[in-house]
Amino acid sequence: MSTTRRQVLARTGAVGAGIAFTGALSELFAGSAAAQGKAGYGPLVPDPAGLLDLPKGFRYKVLSREGGDLPSGEGKVPSNFDGMDAFRGKHGGVHLVRNHENRHNGRTPVPTVKGLTYDPMGKGGCTALSLDRHNNVLSERVAIAGTAVNCAGGPTPWGTWLTCEETEDKAGTNGYTKDHGFIFEVDPVDPHRTGAVPLTAMGRFQHEAIAVDPRRGVVYETEDAFLKPFGLFYRFLPKKPEGGRGSLRAGGKLQAMRVPGVPDLSAIQETGACFEGIEWVDVPDPLAAQTPIRNQDFGPKGITHAQKLEGCYWGGKSVYFVSSFAHSAEGSAGDHFGQIWRYDPSERRLTLVIVFGPSTDIQLPGESPDNICLAPSGGLMVAEDGDGAQHVYGLTRRGEVYTMARGRQNIGTPEKPEWGEFAGVSFSPDHDTMYVNCYNPGTTFAVTGPWHRT
Template sequence: MTSNYNRRQVAFGLTGIAFGGMALYAGTIHALGHKGASAAKATASGYGPLQADPDGLLDLPRGFSYRVISAHGDRMNDGLVVPDNCDGMGCFRLDDRRIALVRNHELRPESLKDGAAGKAGLRTGEAYDRLGSGAALPGGTSTIVLDAKSLAVEDQYLSLAGTIRNCAGGVTPWGSWLSCEEDVSRAGQDGLSQDHGWVFEVPVAHRGLARPEPLRAMGRFNHEAACVDPATGIVYLTEDRDDSLLYRFLPAERGALAKGGRLQALALTGAPADTRNWGTLDFTPGTWATARWIDLDGVDSPDDDLRLRGAKAGAAIFARGEGIWFGQGEFYFCCTSGGKAGLGQIMRYRPSPAEGQAGEADAPGTLQIFIESQDRTMFNYGDNLTVAPNGHLIVCEDQYTSVVDNHLRGVTPDGLLYTLARLRTQTELAGACFSPDGSTLFVNLYRPGKTLAIRGPW
């Protein structure tokens, strides 16, 4: 298990977090979403210029450091190994001393060698689906239990098995991780015995493999991520397709998603239904549109046409909805290839005071394009994102070109962008999330999979 600090001689900062505590480094920082401005090339970063990492992995501003706490191939406490393709992730407080990370592994059926049990595949324990050989599909989640102060790994184990391409997901206020399949394979296809394209719930307090029960009422589609409004228990879901929808799940019982509920899709009133702005600027960044929600039926969608039927009924269309995270009374989500330049957008949604209830139409929710990039050096293919304790967004870039490295980008509540980190190896950043006390940002490197802990003067 890799657990050494990197060689930069900088101390972890444990300063308190407050919005006013971050001083933007003198230089050119550009507002994209607040007034709908176009991006221009940035010349500085929010915490100062990046310092070259002597280990050649992750450049950070002075005063910040990272630690690799887990990596693909590390032996876990259950005897298995850490799977590869580390993607979405959430952090939870277990007790006064310990925290836990639940981490997705975006693995396909043909990727057994990259899974927790290697080429032979997992043969024992609960798994949602198995190949004809008896091996569980390698997709799923792993859980890391850490000492909250030292970040020492105390336990590590596989926590969901038998799924496909667990891409992102979301934390719940009741202590579980929603793991989403970005795949719509059908039973009988390539030796599969189950339909795929579901959300699975992984209770953080349960050690070992969670019961792999698909939350069918939350729809079958190319799931990406989820977030829960802590005030209402409503779940919002993104879909990674060029013509995706934004979904809302109204649970029959708060905190009991397996008991079913209603699935809806977002529509807009007085604004273009197509938010992608491909070719023309139809939906101006910074302006607010009024929301309404359309009931969906046939959410098990055997023909993978849920988004098509929703759009036909008037639902808004988004360009590859990906990471989504709830902040203070509103949530944000990335549209990876949205915008006139195709470099990405960040949407912001403010729920109605009567969200999902009678009277919602009298004071509806609203949607805004918060960020739309015109310059890849400022923002390029945002994927997973999180809301920091100071209200800033931290966005993981996911692009594979030889022109620009992937970065962690910061966005202030006013729409000012800055660069927080630069990844020096060609893979995507994913799974950004903060520890409950706000002192540590955790992030994944997708492949070869690594989980990093970043501390500094937040």
């Protein structure tokens, strides 16, 4: 990003102003925002090991580090830990599926494995960890390989992971032998049951995340495009809405969201802004054979774009999606440091429910929300992906924001410290453990403690 919240604050001197957070999720929250420190689990305690600061009473276990040996013997643990989710295992155990956002020049690629490799020149993919009920690692192995820039994705109601490629590179670009920009299904228990098959009908674009409507089987998809033309918000209507492993291979219809009279969501700045009669327009060419989807002709009414669409999840009866930021200097209609939108398919209604920044302390969370999930308390946990200090932060039912974790692994220098973003925040099925990744250096944490105290 060319201009960040922290750079703006440095120029204006607006430091220590407290969290600027407005809006409330009507289904999950009630009330208005409050200042930092009045919610959550208390102040963060510095970690003597220099890895992860947590509130008193919480502890972490490192499950995996990039560059180590995979216990499966398939090679090294790949780099660039990104999206992830937790699935129920046997006897209270958990299966984790973790993305690796490796590009063609990634540091440590996902090892190629027979039957699990899409394009041998692709360096991205997923790894799968199996844990016992005490978060001891029982196995760690490749789940899919030969894909590219696996950013986020999302779980399905039938217990698989959809991993998303955030690229539009075609065969012959950057050494790839196949087209990229697809979604792939990954079975967390036995990846060979899903293999490495692109779900082409779900579109070829810069995918970020997905969420599945468990009642209708509709899959919602975000597109992470931070330069114009900005990304779109999509829905996929599967031919087999009843779902099941492999059901998405049967195909379906891809559509993009049109908000009447709103060509760019960043123009909307008032929380609670509500739009009725949301339209869904068929995508002319889902495979983007000649033209990226966001550049295609959607008719005289056009289509609705948004900069940096990222996190996506299903909650209650609605789908929620995140715009991490918008900068007018880069072509957006307005400026913000993060929005969360809610779309209610029953009412065909879109609502802006949260806006972040910019007047906030540079050492506190509140810039560029990314991966997002429901917390045990009923609020949200959000992974921060900005500049400066990096946090996992929570949002309570009352609309209060608080710090849950802070990364301490300095990837810069003592004079100019930098910290890797957080990603893949998710909870065990029993809600007793939060799993989260540090992107760089790739580290997967299991965080336990008094989650139900708040």
